[in-house]
Amino acid sequence: xxxxxxxxxxxxxxxxxxxxxxxxxxxxxxxxxxxxxxxxxxxxxxxxxxxxxxxxxxxxxxxxxxxxxxxxxxxxxxxxxxxxxxxxxxxxxxxxxxxxxxxxxxxxxxxxxxxxxxxxxxxxxxxxxxxxxxxxxxxxxxxxxxxxxxxxxxxxxxxxxxxxxxxxxxxxxxxxxxxxxxxxxxxxxxxxxxxxxxxxxxxxxxxxxxxxxxxxxxxxxxxxxxxxxxxxxxxxxxxxxxxxxxxxxxxxxxxxxxxxxxxxxxxxxxxxxxxxxxxxxxxxxxxxxxxxxxxxxxxxxxxxxxxxxxxxxxxxxxxxxxxxxxxxxxxxxxxxxxxxxx
Numbered sequence: 001x002x003x004x005x006x007x008x009x010x011x012x013x014x015x016x017x018x019x020x021x022x023x024x025x026x027x028x029x030x031x032x033x034x035x036x037x038x039x040x041x042x043x044x045x046x047x048x049x050x051x052x053x054x055x056x057x058x059x060x061x062x063x064x065x066x067x068x069x070x071x072x073x074x075x076x077x078x079x080x081x082x083x084x085x086x087x088x089x090x091x092x093x094x095x096x097x098x099x100x101x102x103x104x105x106x107x108x109x110x111x112x113x114x115x116x117x118x119x120x121x122x123x124x125x126x127x128x129x130x131x132x133x134x135x136x137x138x139x140x141x142x143x144x145x146x147x148x149x150x151x152x153x154x155x156x157x158x159x160x161x162x163x164x165x166x167x168x169x170x171x172x173x174x175x176x177x178x179x180x181x182x183x184x185x186x187x188x189x190x191x192x193x194x195x196x197x198x199x200x201x202x203x204x205x206x207x208x209x210x211x212x213x214x215x216x217x218x219x220x221x222x223x224x225x226x227x228x229x230x231x232x233x234x235x236x237x238x239x240x241x242x243x244x245x246x247x248x249x250x251x252x253x254x255x256x257x258x259x260x261x262x263x264x265x266x267x268x269x270x271x272x273x274x275x276x277x278x279x280x281x282x283x284x285x286x287x288x289x290x291x292x293x294x295x296x297x298x299x300x301x302x303x304x305x306x307x308x309x310x311x312x313x314x315x316x317x318x319x320x321x322x323x324x325x326x327x328x329x330x331x332x333x334x335x336x337x338x339x340x341x342x
Contacts, residue, residue, distance in 0.1 A: 001024070001025045001027075001100075002022050002023065002024055002025070003022070003023060003025050003098055003099040003100045004020060004021070004022055004023075004098070004099050004309065005020070005021060005022075005023045005063040005095075005097060005098035005099070006018050006019070006020055006021075006063050006064060006065075006097035006098070006309060006312045006313070006330075007019060007020075007021040007023060007061050007062070007063055008049070008050045008060065008061060008062055008063070008064065009060060009061040010060065011050070011051065011052035011060075012050065012051065013051050015047050015050045015051065015313060015316050015317065015320065016313050016317075017050070018050055018064065018312070018313060018316075020309065020310055020312070023063075023098075025100055025101075025102060026102050027102075028074060028075075028076045028102060029076055030076040030077050030078035030079075031076055031078050031079060031104055031105055031106075032076045032079070032102050032103060032104055032105065033072050033074065033075050033076065033079055033082055033088075033102070033103060033104075033105050033108060034072070034073050034074040034075075034100055034101070034102050035068075035070045035071065035072055035073070035088060035090055035100060035101050035102075035103065035108070036070050036071050036072075036073045036099070036100050036333055037068050037069070037070035037096065037098065037099060037100060037101060037332045037333065038068075038069055038070045038071070038117035038118075038121075038331065038332060038333060038335035039068060039069050039070070039117040039118045039120070039121040039122075039306070039329045039330070039331050039332070039335060039337075040065040040067070040068035040069075040096035040097055040098075040121055040329060040330045040332070041065075041066070041067045041068070041096075041121045041122040041125070041154075041327055041328075041329055042065075042312075042315050042316055042318075042319050042324075042327070042328045042329060042330060043066060043067070043125055043154070043319075044248075044319065045066060046064035046065060046066065046094075046097075046316060047064075047316055047319065047320055049062070049064060049094060050064060050316075056093060058093065058094045062094050062095065063094060063095050063096065063097045063098050064094055064096070064097050064312075064316075065092070065094060065095060065096020065097040065098070065330070066091065066092050066093055066094060066096060066125065067089070067090070067091055067092070067096065067121055067122070067124050067125055068089070068090050068092070068096040068101070068121050069087070069088065069089045069090070069111055069117040069118075069120040069121040070087075070088065070090075070100075070117065070332075070333075071085060071086065071087055071088070072084055072085065072086045072088055072108075073085075073100070075105075076105075079105045080105075081105050081108070082105060082108065086110065087110065087111040087117075088108045088109060088110055088111055089108070089109050089110075089111050089112075089120050089121065089124065090103055090107055090108050090109075091107055091124060092107065096330075097309060097312050097330055098309075098332070099309070099332050099333060109291060112291065112294040112295045113295060114297050115294060115300070116337070116338055117331075117335055118303045118306055118327075118329045118331070118335075118337045119300060119301050119303060120294075121329055122154070122301040122303055122326075122327040122329060123158075123290070123294050123299060123300075123301045124287075124290065125154075125155075125272075126154040126155045126157070126158040126301060126327070127158045127161075127162065127290045127293070127294075127299055127301070128272045128273075128286060128287060128290050129155045129158065129245065129270070129272040130155060130158040130159040130161075130162045130221070131162060131272075131286055131289065131290055132270060132272040132275050132286055133159065133221060133243045133245060133270040133272070134146070134159060134162055134163060134166060134219070134221070134243075135162075135166070136275065136282070136286065137241075137243060137268050137269075137270050137275075138219045138221075138241050138243050138268065139241070140163065140166050140168055140218075140219050141166075141167075141168075141218075142166065142167030142168065143167060143168070143169070144168050144169070144218035144219060145168065145169045145171065145211075145212050145215075145216075145217045145218045145219070145237070146159070146163040146168040146169065146170050146171070146217065146218070146219045146220075146221065147171045147173070147208060147217035147219070147220045147221065147232070147235070148160050148163065148170060148171070148172045148173065148188075148221045149173050149194075149220070149221060149222045149223065149224045149228050149232070150173070150174065150222075150223045150224050150248060151172030151173055151174050151180070151183050151188065151191070152172075152174035152175070152176065152179035152180060152182070152183055152325055152326070153223070153248075153322075153324070153326070154301070154324075154326055154327045155223055155245060155246075156172070156174070156221070156223060157183060157186070157301070157302055157325075157326045158299070158301070159221045160172050160183055160186065160187065160188050161186065161187070161299050161300075162299070163221075164187045164188075165293070165298060165299070168219070169189050170187070170188045170189050170190075171188070171189065171190045171191075171192065171208060171211055171217065172184075172188040172190070172191045172192070173191070173192045173193075173194045173204055173228075174191065174192075174193065174194070175193065175194065175195040175201065175322070176193070176195070177193055179325045180192075180193060182302060182304075182325050182326070186302065190211050192204045192207050192208070194228070200227055201224065201226070201227055201228050201249065202227050202228065202231050203231075204231065204235070205231050205234050205235040206235075208235040209235055212237070215237045215238075216235045216236045216237040216240065217232075217235060217236055217237060217240060218236075218237050218239075218240050218241070219240060219241050219242075219243065220232045220236055220240065220241070220242045220243065221243050221245065222242060222243060222244055222245060223245035223246040223247075223248055224246075224247070224248050224249050225244070225246065225247035225248070225249045225251060225252060225253050226247065226249030226250065226251035226252075226253055227249065227251075227253075228249060229242070229244070229253035229255075230253055233255070233256060233259050233265075234259075236263060236265055237263075238263050238264060238265075239263070239264055239265065240263065240265045240266075241265065241266045241267075241268055242265065242266070242267045242268065243268050243270050244267060244268065244269050244270060245270050255267050272286070301326055301327050302325060302326030302327065303326060303327045303328070303329055303337060304324055304325035304326050304327070304328065305318055305323075305324055305328040305329070306328070306329050306330075306331050306336070306337035307328070307329075307330055307331065308330070308331055308332075309330055309331070309332050311330075312330045315328050315329070315330050
């Protein structure tokens with residue numbers, strides 16, 4: 001069976017080397033299902049894999065795309081959990097920028113009720129990262145102040161949503177007022193534009209202190225690093241926790257041990273996927289809880305852009321250029337996003 005896919009055949013800094021091609025889909029094994037996809041989320045690991053900069057390097061050639069949604073169109077003879085026509089979500093390390101995929105049935109779950117395909121394809125990675133960070137690693141408590149950096153992106157917006165769900169006061173930072181307006185409309189208690197005239201990020205320390213009566217934030221969620229981490233060390237409360245999620249700024253910061261000692265704070269690393277691999281029982285609990293929240297309508301990712309598979313590289317460039325608010329998706333098989341976008 002042949003399908004159209006976005007195929008990466010060589011490692012290159014230019015993600016435009018990935019092209020739309022017709023490829024052969026593997027036949028079904030007994031415990032596998034074939035899913036006719038409707039949407040696949042665009043995530044930074046998709047870009048990094050094409051560039052050869054991600055810790056996991058799929059064998060060439062490959063299609064990017066790690067989380068998707070669609071309808072089952074065929075089941076292996078031993079499949080018991082699903083039937084043809086079921087609407088589902090699927091988690092993969094790669095392969096989702098394709099009209100259809102063949103995957104083990106254990107990698108598939110029913111699409112959460114009330115979520116359209118674009119949202120269903122977009123919540124697992126971002127919200128799992130935020131959940132592991134805030135609940136498992138940060139032990140965020142009701143009434144605490146949570147400072148979320150990079151709050152206009154997928155993992156940042158997920159942290160804002162979960163922070164409010166856990167009963168925290170949420171202060172969100174980002175680099176564009178129009179994007180922060182969306183975050184504010186979704187429940188953040190306060191927003192701060194941390195873009196500086198010279199192009200750097202910062203200038204939020206005094207405002208955070210003002211908003212917290214001089215105490216600072218109890219938990220800081222930081223996927224940015226660099227100058228943002230440095231300044232965060234100056235507006236954290238005594239006994240606070242800084243959660244290091246990543247380094248989108250491009251610089252790994254160095255934590256000043258004297259401030260860690262004086263304020264008795266903790267700097268905590270977060271890798272949600274590795275957390276589950278190291279502790280599979282808690283890893284399953286994490287995934288189940290995120291799914292429950294989605295099923296009950298308590299979380300909902302914001303999807304700002306949806307591009308057809310023919311324009312998948314354009315969708316990845318939007319993410320690369322920091323133009324996405326929340327999530328972007330690639331759509332297939334005639335599916336169109338119904339949610340209003342900006």
